[in-house]
Amino acid sequence: MSDDLDLGVLAGSFAEMLDAEWPREKAVAYARADHLYAEDLWQQMAALGWTALTVPEEYGGLGMGSAAVAALHGALGAAAAPVPMLGTTLAVELLLRAGNAAQQAAWLPGLADGSLRAAVAQPGDTVVAADGDAVSGSVANLLDAASANILFLRAVRGGKPAWIVLRSDAPGLSVERHALTDTTRTLGTVTLDGVALDGDALIVPADAAALDDALLRIAALAIAADAIGGGERVLAGTIEYMTVRQQFDRVIGSFQALKHRVADHQTALVAARGLVEYAAGLAADHPQALLMAISAKQHAARAVAEIARDCIQLHGGVGFTAEFFPHIYLKRAKVNEAIHGTRPVLLDRIADMLEAA
Template identity: 30%
Template sequence: MDLKFTEEQHILRDMVRSMVEDHSTTAVVREMEHDKIGVPTGLWQQMSEMGLTGMMLPEEYGGIGLDMVDCALIYEELGRGLAPGPHFVSSVIAVGAISRGCSEQQKAELFPAMGSGELIVAPAWLEPDNGFGPLGVQMRAENDGDTFVLNGVKRHVFYARAAQKLLVLARTGDAEADVDLFLVDTDAEGVTLEQQRSMAYDTQYKVTFTDVAVPAANKLSGGWSNWHDVLMDGCILQAAYAVGAAQQALDITVRYANEREQFDKPIGAFQALAHYMADAQVDITGAQVLVWEAAWAHREGKSVARLAPMAKLFCCNANRDATAKCEQIHGGYGFTMEYDIQLYFRRAKQQQMNWLDSRTLEDMISADILDTDAITIVNPFKV
């Protein structure tokens, strides 16, 4: 594995860091909490102008066609600023699914607008009381000739109000893997949005589908296999985001520990607190290397069946543990809304539970490392 970044990659990282510092300040993050739309205008415009909304699109569709290492560097910087907005759901997950499952004509129609940030597509995947695997998708899509009729409820649909289209997972048969993906207009008749609240104060919705008619042409190919591959890409970038957030939380805490005094000396001089920060830095550095390995393997065309879930599991755990230590170092101040560290602490826990939770990731990793011919592994995610 080559961990030497090119001059262009260093420039890219510096550009994104500068953008985040200017347009994803903690004031912007706070402003977006519980916002109905959740898209900060300045940040989204800058992402579009820099080509980041098309970072995973080939140049023929108006994108810049970055590889996974480039994207991981970008997402680490976005994590530092807790960058709000639909970039991950639309420019990563939806773009990945459409790339794998749509016709060339559909790509030509959708990708230029998605690459410019004008079109936002939000995945609608999870359902009430159901899991992350294919059997967790119980919402039905009944074939009615030239259309499919959707009925059911989706939860935790991020930025649904900002999206013009939804990428909906629905069951088309009774076999475990009989799950397909559909493009549905957000304003289609029968689609109802209800905003949800979360510990991260982010923008997500419950979406109800009542006899929603979808043209058969809007069904993507690849089904659950398509979705699985898209989520593996997402795991790597979620892991990179977690590393950036954890490092920024620690940097904030180090500054606080150098400024805050007790008994006539900075609290960072106390060994117990100093060791907390040392342990956090060790975990973050290890997590960062794992992200780079997963991103490098993806770029080189190697399997990430183990590395991608490992990266998300370890990095999200490291983020949660590091921000918890940072909260403790801040003492009572850390739990007040006026201090920024709570922004990182709340989001770290939510990130562990979104886009595959820890138990599901552990199932996926164990199924890969154990001899599945000799032992039966219960993996609710993969079919």
């Protein structure tokens, strides 16, 4: 399933299923309720093999690469789907790059079939000490921690960077949920009080910096694609609204000033999508793979946040109400800007990489 045709068919199947099972009306209703994640939608994704996308075939997966990751997360962003897929994408990457054979066999099949929902610590998250047989500490603001049943936390072992992998129901582990304005995702504070570390719980990468770069690359690609999918969907819905909403006996889409704003947004999206697709098409070991991925993330996330904000304005007064959809995309876009590297952080990293080249 690696050639362009199969990838295009796959992307089409993502969009078709989400259009049918998570239409705009359902997204709006979900945003006004209180849920951890859309469990039924997650189960459907798992049944269709979406959660197995990057898992190797020997563990029940499809063995696809970063272009497929971008296609899936783009479709999820377009639907504003409240599912913890980013954690699965990152957990698979972490295990494939740093996990041993026993750890891969223990966790990858569950990630592939969707029975495991992962939360993976971001760069800059709290690092817990893991020098003994048990671990205590606290990790704040872990994305999707409340909906996860397996947690990948940053740690230090013997003075070296490490990761610990814990079940959410482990004795001594608790998660306090924090609601976000973006109701499609949650944050949680993880508290560890003497949580035992078994044989599979500890991952000590041979090259911690290289692992961090690999995780940042795949996270940046997924978030950038999510942003582009959301931007295209909110703009399309806004254009649709502008063709029927009338003011001064004319549809507002006929006003030249508004048409120019929409044209500017469309131009920005095309440019951002091109950057995301180029970055996703690079091999993981390409010299510019990380540079292009984080460039795509910071550019796409910022552009879509601005587009979604203006789409609220283009809707007029109803754009500010919970009954209409633009606010969902703006809130998701703002979180996309913040997670796995804010714009200033990523721009500093880009500058350092260019200076070192």
